[in-house]
Amino acid sequence: MLIESPLDAKDAVLDEVCEAGAPWMATVKRGQTLRILDLEGNQAVDTLFYSAADPEERYSAADTIARNGRLYLSAGTKLYSSEGRVMLTIVADTCGQHDTLGGACSAESNTTRYALDKRPMHSCRDSFMYALCTCHDATSRRMSKRDIAPNINFFMNVPVSPEGHLSFADGISAPGKYVELKAEMDVVVLISNCPQLNNPCNAYNPTPVRLLVWD
Amino acid sequence: MSLLKPIPPDRLLWEELLPGGRHWSGLMRRGTVLRLTDLRGGANVSALFYNHEEKLERYNMPDTLKSQHTAFLTAGHTLQSDMGRVLCSITACSVGWHDTWCGVADGAMTDARYGERRFQQHRNAMIRSGRDGLLIELAKWGLGARDLVPNVNFFSKVVPDADGVLSYVEGHSREGDAVDLRFEMNTLVVLSTAPHPLDTNPTWDPAGVKLSAWRADPVAADDLCRTSCAQNGRAFVNTERFYAGAAC
Numbered sequence: 001m002l003i004e005s006p007l008d009a010k011d012a013v014l015d016e017v018c019e020a021g022a023p024w025m026a027t028v029k030r031g032q033t034l035r036i037l038d039l040e041g042n043q044a045v046d047t048l049f050y051s052a053a054d055p056e057e058r059y060s061a062a063d064t065i066a067r068n069g070r071l072y073l074s075a076g077t078k079l080y081s082s083e084g085r086v087m088l089t090i091v092a093d094t095c096g097q098h099d100t101l102g103g104a105c106s107a108e109s110n111t112t113r114y115a116l117d118k119r120p121m122h123s124c125r126d127s128f129m130y131a132l133c134t135c136h137d138a139t140s141r142r143m144s145k146r147d148i149a150p151n152i153n154f155f156m157n158v159p160v161s162p163e164g165h166l167s168f169a170d171g172i173s174a175p176g177k178y179v180e181l182k183a184e185m186d187v188v189v190l191i192s193n194c195p196q197l198n199n200p201c202n203a204y205n206p207t208p209v210r211l212l213v214w215d
Numbered sequence: 216m217s218l219l220k221p222i223p224p225d226r227l228l229w230e231e232l233l234p235g236g237r238h239w240s241g242l243m244r245r246g247t248v249l250r251l252t253d254l255r256g257g258a259n260v261s262a263l264f265y266n267h268e269e270k271l272e273r274y275n276m277p278d279t280l281k282s283q284h285t286a287f288l289t290a291g292h293t294l295q296s297d298m299g300r301v302l303c304s305i306t307a308c309s310v311g312w313h314d315t316w317c318g319v320a321d322g323a324m325t326d327a328r329y330g331e332r333r334f335q336q337h338r339n340a341m342i343r344s345g346r347d348g349l350l351i352e353l354a355k356w357g358l359g360a361r362d363l364v365p366n367v368n369f370f371s372k373v374v375p376d377a378d379g380v381l382s383y384v385e386g387h388s389r390e391g392d393a394v395d396l397r398f399e400m401n402t403l404v405v406l407s408t409a410p411h412p413l414d415t416n417p418t419w420d421p422a423g424v425k426l427s428a429w430r431a432d433p434v435a436a437d438d439l440c441r442t443s444c445a446q447n448g449r450a451f452v453n454t455e456r457f458y459a460g461a462a463c
Contacts, residue, residue, distance in 0.1 A: 062318025071379035103277020108299030
């Protein structure tokens, strides 16, 4: 179900652009709303959430799938933590469906999925590692690779058939589509704006996304 | 007892019973097979795997599913780490589908569904959630909640409809159903036999499993799992490189 947001960008307390291939971290307080906007369409935004109070409590793909009883994320989906608590709720979505099975690309998985000599290509895992080492939200919490668990891929479409087949379908996002989440606890957001060039998750053209936060 | 081929007696290393609702961890070395056998029907074995030599490297559900273009696990599939390597291969399986999306139930879910049963009153009939069982075993190796990532649920099947709404399949695994995991790396294996989080049975009655460890043949060039797709072939190359030059 598509739900539009009543919020106006001019009222946002944060409004930033994140380039493809770059990480982004910010704290979003309980009650605030985060919008991730796909500026040019069909850009995969690999996203993780952590409790700002203790990153050991973090977004759990398995808890979110099992507790919602549904494979895909869309308006109304509650994003659950590893402690079984609701971290955020998707309150608006003009795209329709988001993935949490596909995970983040990495230099290592690029060697198995595509070719051994693709290891040097940029990847979401490398962006996550870079954020762990250089973003204050991560370094101040001494976060490490142990804290990187399977993520959400906003704007990515990976349908699963009842027979268990995965298909890498054409993206359903488009320029200007967005997803909006209301924080139910203070959270730290870690995003990798995906640089993958080997498959169509970014329509072979990784592009910037816009991030906004409202009180 | 198992629906798979009998284990050659000269290959058998050890066997152990793991009752329903309990937990276990141990080291499986490269070149050995762990057979899990459902002793009653309806078993669930939640499993996590770590490179024993570098426990930051662990079973990764998304990398495993997307590289093999599958949403479930069965014979011919590999369980891959987050570093592009094969932790273990499913070399044989009589079940046909193992779940890897739904994780484990925690104490709150388990108490709400089955009622709290503490040791003081119930002794060995106590109830311990899948999450708690895995955490207890992880702690024995210096690991903890940060190392709890989406697990495999052997013997369980959950299917999505066209909208992705999930249904647990009752009666999927029968008595004697079994799965063979051939280890390609020296791997820390962590197991819980608590029920699947979406199990529709309102009564706590988890089935026990038998663990059987035995020695495998070397992985041939035409091995089922190595050749099931090009992606697995490359994952095996990555794995062999990790051990290149080692005595074992």
